Amino acid sequence: MAPVGRPRSDASHAAILKATYELLREEGLARLTLDKVATRAGASRSTLYRWWPSRGAIAMEATLDMLNRELSLEPKGDNALAEFRRLLKSVARAMRGSTGPIMAGILAECQRDPETLRLFKENLVAPRRAEVVPLLERGIQDGSIRPGVAPHTILDLTFGAIYHQLLLHVPTDDAWMDGVIDILVNGIAAKPTA
């Protein structure tokens, strides 16, 4: 039970994550090397490899805290649809800063390393959806969202749109997000008889 031997250095751990995060902002995940991280953190590459299996894993851990801090879902008294609308705009706004390119980099890394993709889905996508899906279900019950739509599909569409802009490096603004939400809410079909 009692852990034996020299304990893990919290200082090193923190320094590594800090260095990783700084380098992510400066150069992006594509040009991040474990050597640069180790050097800046004053650590050795052995230590990095001891605790993380891959570059993606380090970047993920370094990014998660920041994301979780930037994107807090604070429910207000509104109906669920209005709340969802606010959530989307706050996400889009967060992606406008240096967070956007970092996210795009992580998505790219996920394509070359299945383990990073697993971490991404497990630590970011799944927890977020576990929060938002009930919100959308509540929207169906409080009458703001029509029944028959799958909450997950709503999220595929909306987050898909945001990812799309991120990956193609198309800057977004509030007007664009308003357009997305308008289509999502009202659809594109002409009204039967206005």
Added chain:
Amino acid sequence: MAPVGRPRSDASHAAILKATYELLREEGLARLTLDKVATRAGASRSTLYRWWPSRGAIAMEATLDMLNRELSLEPKGDNALAEFRRLLKSVARAMRGSTGPIMAGILAECQRDPETLRLFKENLVAPRRAEVVPLLERGIQDGSIRPGVAPHTILDLTFGAIYHQLLLHVPTDDAWMDGVIDILVNGIAAKPTA
């Protein structure tokens, strides 16, 4: 005017693209190296570097023909919205095969090489949109799509959703695409009074 010297070898050119395409299907863009391409094509790396600036550029050229063949937009007599619906389903279906992972790999490569992103937007996104945007505008005029929605935003949403599934390696089926289209067409808001 008259080109002087030994002309470019069409055989080599074709062999390189063929080898690239095969390797893309077998291992994906992430594990594609120019060395493997050259070896399989019976060419030398010098030749690759002479004609293409980067790995992404080769992969792009090798992929474009195939995509352009797989995704042909054949207008039928329907109204524009119905035609758009068919287009989306055919895209989703195409992405279900080995084309999907290749596209995801290209999107990933775009994050590490701006030149590849430029090629992607210029040779794939832009031409496609140039075809589809008029289709959607026609939909506004023939009364199947309500006015006030930006065609480009419709495409951000729908292709965003498809990319989203590709990047997260979520397999799609016709039912999922139907759900996406239903939301896109009808929106998620509860009808005022059914």
Added chain:
DNA sequence: TTGAATACGAGACATGTCGTGTCGTAATGT
């Protein structure tokens, strides 16, 4: 027929990154 110009395949080279391993030293429990 010769020669200039260009492409080709083969392969060498320095560089950078990766993943692993070794070493001496530091810090904890028993």
Added chain:
DNA sequence: ACATTACGACACGACATGTCTCGTATTCAA
């Protein structure tokens, strides 16, 4: 004290990159 584990520094082979040189092949023009 001693076993155990973490640490930083460094070395190693493997691989991919981008550039280069070489001898050879193919074309046009003089």
